[in-house]
Amino acid sequence: MKRYEELAELVAADIRSGQRLPGSRLPSIRTLTAQHGISPSTAFQAYYRLEEKGLVRARQRSGYFVTSAVALPAVPATLAAPAPAKVAAKVDISALVFTVLGAAQQRDIVPLGSALASPELFPLRRLAKSLTAGTRQAQPWESVQHLPQGSASLRQQIAQRYLALGMAQPADELVVTSGALEALNLCLSAVAQPGDLIAVESPGFYASLQALERLKMKALEIPAHPQHGMDLDALEQALKRHPVKACWCMTSFQNPTGASLSAERKQRLVALLAARQIPLIEDDVYGELYFGPQAPLPAKAYDQHGLVMHCSSFSKTLAPGYRVGWVAPGRFGERITQLKLMTTLGASLPAQAALSDYLQHGGYDKHLRRLRHTLESQQASLVAAIARYFPANIQLSQPGGGYFLWVEFAPGFDTLALHQQALAQGISIAPGPMFSARQSFSNCIRLNYGHPWDARMEAAMATLGTLAKNL
Known part of the structure; x- marks a missing residue:
């Protein structure tokens, strides 16, 4: 293997093992050349190689970052669409919505079920x-x-x-x-x-x-x-x-x-x-x-x-x-x-x-560029946490924007029960029935990645994963 290929494989191994998390910034070209005694050209070639593999992404004037794609093999986005409704439904979901959103607004609750992004982002x-x-x-x-x-x-x-x-x-x-x-x-x-x-x-x-x-x-x-x-x-x-x-x-x-x-x-x-x-x-x-x-x-x-x-x-x-x-x-x-x-x-x-x-x-526009980068990084952190802590048979969406993703558990899973248990642990989620006039999608939840990722969010995902496995 050529020197840049060896270096690319070393970095790729760190990414795949979880030592470098999705959304994290990689060493600069200057740092890489000093650490490995290589030329800037070799360092660039290594990062180009990693880009081709879909493991890193360059951001203008910011450097190279680990992409979120590495989490996909563990949590495949292969959700199926629901069956069409044959008749119209009278709508009566407000009581459920008010209960869920009321809990998510409390500051001491981890806001995975929130409908809003963190005020810190604005x-x-x-x-x-x-x-x-x-x-x-x-x-x-x-x-x-x-x-x-x-x-x-x-x-x-x-x-x-x-x-x-x-x-x-x-x-x-x-x-x-x-x-x-x-x-x-x-x-x-x-x-x-x-x-x-x-x-x-x-x-x-x-x-x-x-x-x-x-x-x-x-x-x-x-x-x-x-x-x-x-x-x-x-x-x-x-x-x-x-x-x-x-x-x-x-x-x-x-x-x-x-x-x-x-x-x-x-x-x-x-x-x-x-x-x-x-x-x-x-x-x-x-x-x-x-x-x-x-x-x-x-x-x-x-x-x-x-x-x-x-x-x-x-x-x-x-x-x-x-x-x-x-x-x-x-x-x-x-x-x-x-x-x-x-x-x-x-x-x-x-x-x-x-x-x-x-x-x-x-x-x-400058604010929007920064906000998009932040949300993409936070989505990557949430997806990686789902891969680490949730049951192996779940599936999820991984959107190309916004700040929500959709998780589907196995048929028969009760996300209203998960909501109640999570709330008792100080964690809010948005259960699937609140997104349907018929209160369908009882095995699905919506999660919000519009809040800064920190130790509190990581711990909440670990707790939520344990509750889900027990259910």
Whole structure:
């Protein structure tokens, strides 16, 4: 073997044995040359070799890091999609959701079941400066001028982000909302009435099910594969059999599985619904938290008929407590604006001013790059811990973005019992039944890797693995 091949094999052995954990930084080229008495060229060749094997990844101006792929042989991501639902379901899951989320909000609980990322990941001090600057510059008339659509300056900043994706989205068509959840609820109310049938993913975002429950609508659950997203063949068959009024879909890094529709599948989804003039409510709050080199395009990019209502927010990427989201409403803009006036009138103007200032001067894209790297590293640590501590017969998703992954235990496993036992040990998880109108997926859990990995998280995973094995 050549010298660089020998060195590559030494590092690879450390990675495979667990001495170098997924997400950890490898020695710099300078350190490697000093330790092994080799030339920089040889050190680079060794790392190139490891890159070819998929064991390390280079990050611009940061060095080389161990990838998360090494954990895959121990925990294969081969989950199957659930069977299609034959009838619509009345939704009644709020009691379970409130119980689980209430526990996850306690600071002394390890937040593996949390719906949020750690506040430590966001530039809150820098945002505070933008809040001061933005409100100082605000004109008195602005407090009423931009109701209900929202700050013209912020809408212009959001429109520029669409343009960076290659999408022309006029700023004057956007509606700023109190978080993405309000945007999604406004969209639902704009296109459907009580008793109407709404196609949703299964497993799917519990807040979509709660919205249907509150508005007395019915859920038609369409199976969602943990890697590929909504089963479009099943959706097509469902549309032939049922009078679906709208489809609510999280197209990238879905909550709870982390699944994403490919560009081709997003295009097919839009075309499938457009052929029947059915609106698509696109929940895209995690779209900018991708781990690859390029942002995924939303389904809205393929909309030619104004039927896609694209909803997103800054809550998952920048400022959770500011509660600022938006909708690109397509042909439903006037109705959504009217509903906004009839309900909350307008989003917080100081929060909008702060975000507008930050987007212009705060380095949002730099923050996003750092956040993506952190989340990818934390996902790798969680996957490695699952491989170390969980039963051997589990399966899981390993998303390319966001901060959730989906774990499937053997059939018959009771994750509600695991939830109760884990909570008694100070650990929260999100059991599968809270992600289905029928409270299915009793053998599945959602885990959150949006919190810094430390000894407390490692110990919690070890305890959770022991509980799971005993169950």
